[in-house]
Amino acid sequence: MEFTAQQIADFLQGEVIGDGQIKVNNLSKIDDGQPETLTFLANPKYNHYLYTTRASVVLVNRDFIPEEKVSVTLIKVDDAYSCIAQLLNMVNQARPEKKGIDSTAVIAANTSVPQSIYIGAFTFIGENVKLGENIKIYPQVYIGDNVTIGDNTTLYPGVKIYHDCVIGKDCMIHAGTVIGADGFGFAPNNGSYQKIAQIGNVIIEDHVEIGANTTIDRATMGSTIVHEGAKLDNLIQVAHNVEVGSNTVIAAQTGIAGSTKIGNNCMIGGQVGFAGHITIGDRVNIGAQSGIPNHVKSDVTLLGYPAVPAREFARSVVMIKKLPELNKTIRELQEEIENLKKKIDK
Amino acid sequence: MEFTAQQIADFLQGEVIGDGQIKVNNLSKIDDGQPETLTFLANPKYNHYLYTTRASVVLVNRDFIPEEKVSVTLIKVDDAYSCIAQLLNMVNQARPEKKGIDSTAVIAANTSVPQSIYIGAFTFIGENVKLGENIKIYPQVYIGDNVTIGDNTTLYPGVKIYHDCVIGKDCMIHAGTVIGADGFGFAPNNGSYQKIAQIGNVIIEDHVEIGANTTIDRATMGSTIVHEGAKLDNLIQVAHNVEVGSNTVIAAQTGIAGSTKIGNNCMIGGQVGFAGHITIGDRVNIGAQSGIPNHVKSDVTLLGYPAVPAREFARSVVMIKKLPELNKTIRELQEEIENLKKKIDK
Amino acid sequence: MEFTAQQIADFLQGEVIGDGQIKVNNLSKIDDGQPETLTFLANPKYNHYLYTTRASVVLVNRDFIPEEKVSVTLIKVDDAYSCIAQLLNMVNQARPEKKGIDSTAVIAANTSVPQSIYIGAFTFIGENVKLGENIKIYPQVYIGDNVTIGDNTTLYPGVKIYHDCVIGKDCMIHAGTVIGADGFGFAPNNGSYQKIAQIGNVIIEDHVEIGANTTIDRATMGSTIVHEGAKLDNLIQVAHNVEVGSNTVIAAQTGIAGSTKIGNNCMIGGQVGFAGHITIGDRVNIGAQSGIPNHVKSDVTLLGYPAVPAREFARSVVMIKKLPELNKTIRELQEEIENLKKKIDK
Incomplete structure (x- = not known):
């Protein structure tokens, strides 16, 4: 596809400064701008x-x-970022749509499949699965018995969803992610461990996106829940009975231990660790690699291991750098005091 | 299924306080207690x-x-936690059992399959694989040539086991876990790297549970070993030639570098990192997110980066918080000494 | 296979000290030396x-x-390590070679497959895929539309490669790794988030090895690039628009946030975190578990959270240990000064 600057400006209700007839056929980032592209x-x-x-x-x-x-050539628009998001979306939707049910897929007899669905090769769908409309299930996906999947949800290749889990509408789950594996529960038993059966499930509410190779464990009893609109990146660990609040965003490789509740509209950096059985408020920001051992109230920004308010962390970093100097100062003070003592005692 | 409080009390040898005829049909957690459930x-x-x-x-x-x-209604029992574990187990076992060999599975001709086994759709089993009794292999599992799998072991969907590895009896390996990929070994070679072939294997002993999307690399030579009764959570990295001791429990996202040996009955928190070529004693407890650069003797509790005895870590945290105040005190002491000097020199 | 010490010495141009007729049938590590093996x-x-x-x-x-x-028996050679690497390679290559296209594989009609290729069971290959010679694709691999794969590359079981990605020659990608899932990009939108479509791709250049269950996200626009000869371990997160330099080695569980560029010939430890939009020079060494918030120039060795030059880190660790003692010293100095003051004021 190829468009002139003027065609794009007209579409975006923008104004061309320069050559309106110049043509572009792709999008690029400005620090990596390619010829014949729009950035x-x-x-x-x-x-x-x-x-x-x-x-x-x-x-x-x-x-x-x-x-x-x-x-x-420039195109002036009201909001360049939201316009580029709109164009990216258009380019993405121009890809041919996946359709139909591959003949190799194995689907249990008592699971009914709407006509609007795509099911790729080597996908397995168990008994009593409830499938909404316009779902896209790529190849090599596993869907256990009694799972529910809402309308317009996409499961990328190799996603594994264990029995009894519930996935909402308009969700996107990327390749290799595992939903509903057993929570990590064992009872000590004379030096070895006995498994605690995990009979709960996982509920992923609507409009949730989950990255690749993330793991969300089923609850011991009840449900592990990712609430509406939350966004989880790759390689994240969500333990049993955790709740992730609405519209909370979590970057890659973060881990949340069992029964911890994270509030709404939080922003969690990458590689953060949350202890188990704690409650995090709403609109909490946590910097990358932080460790969160205790409850956190709403509207704070934390950083560090163990995490402290971000300003306090910055101060500590400065102070730790100064430690050798402080140490020297203290030695000097000791000497001076010794000298003073001698003088006085004379 | 539905039971009365009295039926459950009789089964658990407990005593009903309240309405023995009230019925429950599921289990729940007390902080999330649902009607018609037992908690x-x-x-x-x-x-x-x-x-x-x-x-x-x-x-x-x-x-x-x-x-x-x-x-x-209360039911009084000798040990509420162990009773609930027993009930969870019963509920879990009430699920219909998976049986038979799916017609889509591909199994090499010289691998023989006991009648008692379950093999799901799209599972691939290579040459000369030795399979015990009552094994459950879910869909989309890969088992390479010459692998051995012991009785009663369960491999969940998408598990990948490379050639020559050995899995014991009564093990459970969750979805997406990779056993036996190449260890990370390269020899520097004029500015680039040459691969060191990894010809060893992985041995998982009996009664081991491994979570989802964990990776356990094959040894360069010899074996990477997870000893009997160890429990590994999700997204853990176990490098080549590592040994994890008997009944050691490791939480999610921990990483163990090459050739490190961890002792028996250790408890390792989440996101811990172990350097390579070190030895950790028995009954060692390590707090979440710690970094372990050196050998650790038995019976200690460590925390921090680099890890120190837990008490020392707690003291350091307090001291680091106090640093701005200490700094202020030192400045004040300097001034006071200057003042004293002036007085004395007068 | 069995060889005498003399046969091996002749092959390696070495000299036997001891019994040249003694036979070995495998290799082992010296700390785990097994009978009838060479170490x-x-x-x-x-x-x-x-x-x-x-x-x-x-x-x-x-x-x-x-x-x-x-x-x-000893065999003296010029370089024992490089000789053992050579022998390991020979043992590895003695394994029967995988060949042919499994009848269960699904390959789009307009993708042509060279005769020299191996494609395992349940592998899916999409439209317009370009496949080089002597490629090995194990079972259960997913290759999306328009992907290119170079000569002699191996994809282990369950690797997932999304549409439009490019994999070079002589690469090895281990089980469960996901190449080309969507980058993590969302625009805030009245308290919830709107997805930014990710229309770029991933380019893996020649001679790259990638471990198991690693995730490399596609670029928003343009390409996420892993340059020639780089080696990535297991469970690594590479975000959208990242570049990893030539012959850079990255240990397990490290995460690199969006648009960060890492230079050539770097050595990155395990569990390291890189912030987004930063540039790391060439020949940079970064210790395990470090956090890198800012740009890093070439030829430095960093450690810690936030990372500092390794020597400075070591000094800080020592100083932090000394803090309780320093604190005590300061209290003593305060007292001494008080005493001095009293004396002087008398």
Whole structure:
């Protein structure tokens, strides 16, 4: 597909500054601008790329005023970032849609499959599974008995969903993610351990996205729940009976121990660890690699191991750097006091 | 299934306090008690839930004395926690058992399959594989050539076991776990790296449980070994030639570098990192997110990065918080000394 | 297979000290030496094992002089480590080669498959995939539309490669690894989040090895790139638009946030975290579990959270241990000053 700058400007209700007839056939990032592509400028830190980019057309905000001469064609729009998101979405949707049920898929006799669904090769679907409309299930997916999957949800290749779990509408689960494996529960028993059966399930509510190779364990009893609109990245561990709040975003490789509840609209960095049986409030921000041993109230920003308010962490880092100097100062003070003592005792 | 409180009390050799005829059809946690369920109280921290739970029946220890009026039916037993574990197990075993060999499975001609086994759809089993009795192999599992799997072991969907590995009896391996991929070994070679072939294997002894998406690499030579009764959670990395001791429990996302030996009956928290080529004693406890750079002797509790005895870690945390204050004190001492000097020199 | 010490010495251009007719049938590590095996000694830390090993033959460097009486047969060679690497490789290549296309594999009609390729059971290959010569694709692999795979590359069981990604020549990707899942990109939208479509791809250049259950996300626009000769271990997270430099080695469970560029010939420990949008120079060494929040210039060795030069980290660790003592010293100084003041004021 190829469009002129003018066609794109018309579509986005923007204004062309430069050559309206120049053509583009793809999108690129401004720090990696490719010829015959359209790129965008939304973050002022990237402004300097504008003057050297090899891209042909750049979307900018309407109030942007260049500081140097610009040789590329600009399209001025109300919100460059949201326009590029819109264009990315259009390009993505132009890919041919997956349809139909592959003849190799194995589907239990008492599971009924709506006509609108896509089921890829080598996918297994167990007994009494409830499938909504317009679901896309890629190859090599496993769906255990009694699972429910809502409308418009996409399961990428190799996703594994154990029995009894519930996946909402408009969800996206990436390749290799495991939903509903046993929680990690054992009772000590004369030096060895006895398994505690895990009879609960996992509930993923609507509009949740989960990355690749993440694991969300089933509850011992009751449900492990990821609430509406939460976004989980790759390689995350969610233990049994955890709850992740609505519209909470969690970056890759974070781990949440058993029975911990995370509130709504939190932002959790990568490689964070949460202890078990704690409660995290709403709108909490936690920096990457932090360790959270205790309850956290709403509206705080934490960082460190164990995590402290972000300012306190910054102060500690500075102080730790100064420690050798402080140590030296203390030795000097000791000497001075010794000297003073001698003087006085004379 | 539905049981009366009296039926359950009879089965557990307990005593009903309240309505013996009230019926329950599931189990729930006391902080999430659901109507028509049985729950339990074993941890005094949860006592207050007893007076408000919506559950119908609560298992309590025989010596438990309520502090307020209780409206639910109680069943007093010798050990509420072990009774609930027993009930969970019964509920779990009531699920229909998986049986038979799916017609889509591919099994090499010279591998013989006992009648007692379950093999799910799209599972591949290579040459000369030795399979015990009553094994359950879910769909989409890969078992390479010359693998041995002991009696009563369960491999959940998508488990991958490379050639030559040995899995014991009564093991459980959850979805997506990879056993026997190559250890990470390369020899520097003029600025690039040459692969060191990894010709050893992995041995998982009896009664081991391994969570989802964990990776246990094959040895360069010899074996990477997980000893009897060890329990490994999700997303754990076990490198080549590591040994994990008997009845050692390791929480999610921990990583163990090459050739490290961990002793018996250790408890390792989540996201811990072990350096390579070190030896950890028996009954060692290591707190979550710790880093272990050196050998550790038996019977210690460590925490931190790098890990130190837990008490020392707690002291350091307190001291680091106090650093700005200490810094201020030192500045004040400096001033005071200057003042004293002036006075004396007068 | 069985060889005499003399046969092996002849092959390696080495010299037998001891019984040239003794036979070995496998390789072992010197700290775990098994009878009828050949082992090696390259690291002086392991010298003491030589006198007690149960192995039959030991490769040693030509300049090695035993300090005690040696009962095993030695073979002296120029470089024991590189000889053992050579032997490991030979043993590995002696395994029967996988060949042919399994009849259960599903391959799109417009993808052509060279005769030299191996494709295992239940592997799915999409439309317009370009496959080089001598590729080995194990069972249960997923290869999306328009993927390119170079000559001699091996994809182990269950690898998932999304559409449009490019894998180079002589690569090895271990089981369960996911290449090309969506980058983690969302735009805030009135308290919830809107997905940013990820239309870029992943490019894995030649001679790259990637471990098991690692995830490498596709770029938002453009490409996430792992450059030639890089080696990535298990359970690593590589976010969208990241670049990993040539011959850079990354240990398990490390995470690299979006748009970060890592230079060439770096060595990155396990469980390290990199912030997004930063640039790391060439030949940078980063210790395990470090956190890298900012740009790093070439030729430095960093450690800690946040990472500092390794020496500074070591100093800080010592100082933090000393903090309780320092605190005590400060209290004593305060007292001494008080005493001095009193004396002076008298």
